[in-house]
Structures are given as C-alpha cells and as structure tokens.
C-alpha cells in the first residue's frame with residue numbers, strides 16, 4: 045500500500061491549428077494540482093467533461109508526464125519514472141484482454157513475461173480467483189470472445205490484481221456495461237479493493253458510482269481540484285457554489301436573495317432573518333442554496349411555486365415537483381409520494397439546512413454542516 049501525492053502538478057497538451065498548421069498550447073489540463081490519495085483508500089474523481097480527470101489518472105500512471113510539479117508514491121519521486129516501472133494496475137472502459145488466451149492465460153501472462161516460477165504463478169492466480177468466488181473460477185477456462193462484457197471486465201480486473209499493483213487506476217471501468225451488470229461489477233470491484241487494500245483512483249461521470257466506490261471524492265473543474273472530501277462533506281459543507289451545484293441530484297436550487305439585519309428576501313417575499321444566517325452572513329445581495337429535500341410546504345409565509353411538472357418516484361417513496369418561483373427561478377422540490385396533484389404550492393426554505401454564497405463570485409458564506417444524526 046502506498047500513499048500517492050501530487051504536488052503542484054501542471055500538464056498542458058500541445059495542439060495544432062488545423063487550418064494554419066501552427067502549433068499552440070491548450071489551456072492547462074492540470075493547473076497546479078495538489079492532491080493526496082491516502083494509503084489503501086479509493087479516491088473517486090468527478091467533474092464535467094474535459095475538466096482533466098483522465099489526465100490526472102494518466103499523470104499518476106506515467107502515461108503522460110507532468111510539465112511541472114511532482115508525483116510521489118510514498119516518499120519516492122515518480123515524476124519521471126516510466127509507466128512500466130511504477131507498479132500500477134490500470135483498467136479502462138475497454139477490457140483489452142489477450143483474445144487468443146483463456147481467462148487463466150490472461151492472468152498468467154505477466155508471470156510468464158517476468159520469469160516467475162510456475163508454482164508462484166499458480167498460487168497467485170488461485171489466491172485471486174478464490175477471492176472472486178466459484179463462478180469466477182469457471183471464467184478462467186473460457187476464451188474472451190465467449191464472455192459477456194461484465195465477465196470480461198472481471199477477468200481484466202483480476203489480471204490487474206494478480207500483479208499486485210501498488211496503485212490501481214480505473215477510468216470509467218464499467219461505463220460500457222448494462223445497468224444490472226454495472227451494479228454487480230461495481231460491488232465486486234469495491235470488494236476487491238477492500239480485500240486487497242489497494243490505493244486506488246477511480247474516474248467516473250456517474251455521481252452515484254463515485255459515492256459508492258470512493259472513500260473520498262475529488263471534484264475537478266478546468267484543471268483544478270475544487271474540493272476533496274467524503275460525500276457528506278461535499279454535500280453539506282461545499283466550499284463553493286460549483287461544488288454545491290455539482291454534488292446532489294436533483295441539484296441544489298440557487299436563488300438570488302437580499303439580506304438586511306432584519307430579513308431575507310426572495311423577489312417580493314420576505315422572512316425574518318433566521319438565526320442561522322444572522323451569524324454568518326453579510327448584508328445585501330447573496331445566493332441562497334436550498335436542496336430539493338429542504339423545503340417546507342404549505343406554510344402561511346411561503347413563496348408561491350408555480351408547478352410545471354409532477355414526477356412520482358415510487359422506488360424512493362417521493363414526488364419530484366418541478367416548478368418556477370417569481371423571478372423565473374426554476375427548481376425541484378422533493379415531496380412525499382402522496383403529494384396531491386395541483387397547480388401551485390407555497391414553499392419556505394428549511395432555514396436550518398440552507399447554504400449561502402457570495403452573489404458575485406462563488407465563495408461560501410454559510411453551510412448547514414453535517415447533521416449530528418450521522419455521528
């Protein structure tokens with residue numbers, strides 16, 4: 045198990061103008077990234093398309109070299125070390141099994157290439173296969189073209205693990221599987237990472253997957269790490285508006301408000317300034333963040349939400365109310381499943397759970413904090 049540390053890493057790709065054929069530099073894909081992956085933990089990486097997730101993984105692997113900064117495995121500076129000498133295991137979307145070898149041959153290939161004894165190879169393959177269960181043992185005798193996508197990916201993962209990687213790097217490893225196989229495979233990967241206590245980086249577009257796989261989650265934007273933390277830390281104590289809106293589905297509503305020493309106002313509706321905000325906030329304009337589950341309904345002092353669409357979600361025993369507040373503010377409110385169909389509802393933020401951000405800029409002014417009930 046090793047700790048991985050990135051210290052002010054910069055990576056900027058070369059590009060070429062296709063008309064003039066003049067070379068130029070893209071904006072940095074990684075812009076002075078500092079990051080630590082603790083020994084044995086899985087760190088999920090999320091962020092919008094093109095924010096630098098795959099580049100981060102490649103720089104840790106050595107598939108791309110940093111233009112500036114350093115990559116450490118424990119205290120060893122790996123920045124200039126070739127990928128094959130870093131001891132990493134990598135899994136991408138495509139399974140890339142050797143097509144002419146059965147499952148077992150795929151697992152054993154590395155040992156053959158590195159002159160390990162037959163006994164050593166057998167012992168290690170069997171140890172990993174046993175951890176994966178009886179049904180996995182059956183896959184060892186089959187050719188890749190007879191395996192389903194999920195089965196291929198299981199063999200690919202096992203092939204990585206038999207090599208005893210010091211760091212395990214995964215880039216959207218289950219994105220090509222159907223929903224059912226995805227669920228099964230992600231449980232399996234998680235189990236393996238736990239059992240073998242491997243330090244891992246897991247890149248995904250899927251927030252649910254990031255939450256499930258990651259001990260912690262790193263949120264990236266435009267080559268920067270915006271925040272690293274557990275899901276609860278990101279959800280309840282976001283450091284800025286970007287993290288607040290990126291984490292959580294349906295997303296947090298961001299509502300322009302005006303604060304005075306006595307009240308908080310959304311368009312024409314005002315409430316006495318809640319104690320929670322009085323302590324932390326500044327006067328004047330700000331942005332209020334309210335999660336879909338943090339509205340109280342049918343309060344006398346509520347603001348009217350014109351309902352556009354009602355979506356019943358029986359599996360969650362909930363109704364998603366999609367609507368618009370005065371000022372053309374669109375948002376979603378989560379209500380009980382038996383919420384009656386109607387045209388409008390008066391809603392009031394649950395002040396204990398709101399966040400507040402600067403109106404200009406994105407910095408957080410106040411967060412609700414992680415609820416005690418999780419302790």
Ligand SMILES: Nc1ncnc2c1ncn2[C@@H]1O[C@H](COP(=O)(O)OP(=O)(O)OP(=O)(O)O)[C@@H](O)[C@H]1O
Pocket residue numbers: 057058059070073091092093094095096097098099100
């Ligand atoms: N080989 C390359 N040459 C030039 N530019 C590249 C190269 N690889 C990536 N980029 C650029 O670097 C930036 C980061 O790309 P990267 O693939 O790391 O993002 P990502 O977050 O993984 O994206 P996605 O979620 O779409 O896979 C993007 O602007 C991308 O266009």
